[in-house]
Amino acid sequence: METTLENILNVTLLDPQLKHPTIFNRFDQLDEGESLTIHNDHDPKPLYYQLLGQKGNIFTWEYLEEGPQWWKVKIKKRVSGEIEETLGELAAKDLRKAEIFKKYGLDFSCEGKKTIKEACAEKGLDVTKVEQELQQTDKEPASRPMSYDEWDLDFLSDYIVNVHHRYVRKNLPDITAYAQKVMEVHGERHPELIEINNLVKAVGADLLAHMEKEEIRLFPLLKTFVNRTKETASQKTLTSNEFQHFIMQHEAEHAFVGNEMNDIRKLTNYYTLPEDACASYTLLYRMLDEFEDDLDLHIHLENNILFPKAIELENQIQ
Incomplete structure (x- = not known):
């Protein structure tokens, strides 16, 4: 065994039968917030799942080096009470992480309340690989991304209307027209286009009704919270529980539209x-792909930033 002041364990010097027991023992000796770095001659990924199974989600796992000669992993014991961030919270802090989630098909908008481990387990993904790519974004120079989580509710609400609601209203008619046209021309050879056309119409109807509800009632209500006034009838008639239920209805509508877009993505392979x-077929798929990207960000801004801030502020002024 090789131990230094940096708390490094060279696993290759241990008898094979003693490797995991020794690592577990060393981990148990760590105080909260302390870490152990193991050096091995192969990927110790099975250790990750064994630790998770026996100890629970009380550690973080970071690859410092990945072969071909050495694999070095820093294992840190979490501080008690430290809650693992959800997909939505991670994306809210750094939208670059959303690109990793998209790459692996992890829904950070409608299902943003799940942790990485929960989301990966549901999809059968290698959580160590996903976490490693997320950690890599922290090491890359920041490119001055939009600081959505720092914006006031009224400003963020106006941004959503002026950018994302406007995008939907501008592009949805063209997408709907091309979905109909492509179905009529190619539907006999590609019957999935019939269902895609129906789903595009459903997404349009659901999304337009949802946005109108936000613009007429929800967003004006949030602005009264920012101004600390009690002027609107809407605010007077909503208790805290009713307001949270109101928000939950909007999240449910997001999930419904999100599921419709998921169905379109699967049908289009x-x-x-x-x-x-x-050319029309190609344009339709490109527009649908771009529309889904915009919708992901649109829902993320509301579910993971706007709504939590609104509930927190509403609780303060009751």
Whole structure:
């Protein structure tokens, strides 16, 4: 065994039968917030799952080096009460992480309240690989991303209306028209286009009704919270529980539209064009792909930033 002041354990010097027991013992000796770095001659990934199974989610796992000669992993014991951040919280702090979530098909908008481990377990993904890529974004120079989580509710509400609601209203008519046109031309050879066309119409109707409800009632109500006034009838008639239920209804509508877009993505085989795709077919898939990207950010801004801030502020002024 090789131990230094940096608390490093060279696992290759241990008898194979003693490797995991020794690592577990060393981990148990750590105080909260302290870490152990192990050096090994192969990827110790099975240790991650064994630690998780026996100790629970009380540690973080960070690859410092990955072969070909050495694998070095820093294992840190979490501080008691430290809560693992959810997909939505991580994306709210650094939107670059959202690109990693998209890469692995992890829904950070409608299902943003799940932790990385929960989301990966549901999809059968290698959580160590996902976490490693997320950690890599922390090491990359920041590119001055939009600080959505620092904006006031009224400003963020106006941004959502002026950017995302406007995007939907501008692009939805074209998407709907092309979905109908492509179905009529190619539907016989590609019957999935019939369902895609129906789903596009459903997304449009659901989303337009939802946005109108936000603009007429929800967003004006949030602005009264910012101004600390009691002027609107809406605010007077909503208790804290009623307001939280109101928010939950909006989240449920987000989830419904999100599921419809998920169905479209699957039916298009993730926007993969068939060999006989014409220009209109190609344009439709490109517009749908872009529309979904915008919708992901749109829902993320509301579910993971706007709504939690609104509930917190509403509690303060009751």
